Amino acid sequence: MNAEAEATASTLDTVKLGVSLLILIAGIGGFYQFEQESLLLRVIGLLLVAALAVFIALQSKPGKSVWSFAVESRTEVRKVVWPSRQETMQTTLIVFVMVLLLGIFLWLVDMLLAYILKVITG
Structure with a gap:
């Protein structure tokens, strides 16, 4: 039933x-x-x-x-405990700096690999 x-x-x-x-x-x-x-x-x-x-x-x-x-x-x-304005600004700044540093590092690695490839292929 x-x-x-x-x-x-x-x-x-x-x-x-x-x-x-x-x-x-x-x-x-x-x-x-x-x-x-x-x-x-x-x-x-x-x-x-x-x-x-x-x-x-x-x-x-x-x-x-x-x-x-x-x-x-x-x-x-x-x-939810939301972050304060200061915490948000600090975290955003850290993210921007890390992205910039990683971008420069990858650019340098790319240049190195391009140079090595250029040397190998003549």
Whole structure:
């Protein structure tokens, strides 16, 4: 009985996602179909249709899990300790200096290899 209930829920979720996708496709098609109308009205209509599609998609189990993931991600980002301006500037300066030194080193190695190749090939 439980497997049958899960299959029904899964089928219902698939239907919800399919309807959501069809509504979104119809909204995009309507946006281009009514090109003689004001751009502002078409954009507002498209945003409303997209909001409806998202609302329907969020009613499914995968939609709820995506929403939950987004909320948890936002919570985790708030916990991050961001570097100060001074730390950022110092790290950026170190990166620039190291890139410059590595570029000069590789340029010298390239010149040496070109010289050796020139000596070998005459």
